[in-house]
Amino acid sequence: MAVSKFKEALNSGKFLVTCEIGPPKGTDLTQMLHHVDLLKYRVDALNVTDHQSSVMRFPSLGGCLSVKEKGGEPVLQMTCRDRNRLALQADLMLAHTRGINNVLCLTGDSVIVGDHKGAKGVFDLDSVQLLRAVRQMEAGKDMAGNDLEGGVSFCAGAVVTPEATPIEPQLIKFEKKVEAGAEFFQTQAIYDLERFAKFMEYARQFPVKILAGIVLLTSVGMAKFINANIPGIVVPQDLIDELANAGRGRALHKGIEIAGRMIAALKKDAICDGVHIMAIGKEEVVPEILAKAGL
Amino acid sequence: MRSITKRKTLDEIQQYLKGFDHVYILGCGTCTTMTRTGGKDQVLEMRDYLEGLEKTITGWTVIPIACDEMTEVAMKENERPIRNAGCVLVMACALGVHRISTYTNNPVIPALDTLFIGLEEKPGHFREVCIQCGQCVLGETAGICPVSECNKGLLNGPCGGTNDGKCEVDKEKDCAWTLIYRRLKLQGRLDLMRKYHPPKNYQTAPRPKSVRIRTSEENQDGSV
Structure with missing residues (x-):
């Protein structure tokens, strides 16, 4: 079976860059396709989000098909929030037949944080079980143990939150994901490089590749919002001060500089295997971030 | 174990009672008394509210345990005022509503939403x-x-x-x-x-779930 291009990149030992693409709310794909064109040859893979923050959008699988059609390397983000085990397996098979060979297995946010608050959260599986389902299907069996006529093949990844408090429960789950067959991890956003380096000292003992999550800061307000509302992410005060002192209308520029600087530092000291850039609506500036990072 | 309930909005109750001029009210002396959603005080408040809407309350009672089979006796005792009403408004949990529905041919209308089966952690605090x-x-x-x-x-x-x-x-x-x-x-x-926990079996007892306790004679043949 075909080895995914992303898997080849993971095994190459080079410093990897992946980036997140957010499908639109609606069927006008113009902007998403523009972002795909802008980034497909600049990064090793493009993750397509799955109803991010439980907000209903164009599907991840549809976005991945577009990435594929345009010659890019997609990572199918798959949450357990909206599909039971039948639907998840069916989508994995569809993805495989269309050349989508990378999957990121996530639990998914609660329905309550999104825009369809009365919906039924499924969570028939969790992220660890989904990873195992992928591996079982690769072995030619569905989750009920029935033979598949034609299997699947995926480079499977998962997520970890290196700055969560308390950290030990997250690390136990991280290890369960490794045991379940995760080959790579894209982390939740990190800003404190020293703390992240400590996490990496621990993570290095496992045979997985770690891509540090880089979330672009666009304003002081956004940084404060993250600290107040987003679990497991801490924007240190010195970065907030840096954004505040950037001058009127210059915060985004400063955010790009900070992201580029962090990526360069991670690469220079070979702290991790790569980065996963989440520009959240500002995909347009990812090439600038990469330029600042010297990539 | 307690059945934890919340009263429906008065607007919703009013909608359900549209077209019914005569109403009989039933409360429950157990869970909904404890959660203050269907005890005597709340039944009387509901009576006053409905009378304010020009409805005739043919009677009311608080059944000791509305989900219990003794409910049949309590309803027999109040047969006439229940029959004189166009409907029965029930301020018990859904289990009580079910039980009461089996003992009257009148429409039975729940005044409460049943939220969960829970514990009272401290007075007034219930948790699923x-x-x-x-x-x-x-x-x-x-x-x-x-x-x-x-x-x-x-x-x-x-x-x-x-x-x-x-x-x-x-x-x-x-x-x-x-x-x-x-x-x-x-x-x-x-x-x-x-330890890895495999996906849960959500069909251990397919819905609607039921259990029948078998007699010792039935078990003699080896059946479970």
């Missing part, structure tokens, strides 16, 4: 601790249920949404998996958290 999933995992989760107390019912540890031991759904709510982690650690049994 069991969703009757049919596959108890409490022995491996330090007595804290991830199926009912985790918003996502996760079996293999916390999601990334938890922070400082709180849940992503509600900052006031404890993360079930952090509680499980802390208690297992205290018990020196953290290895249980490392």
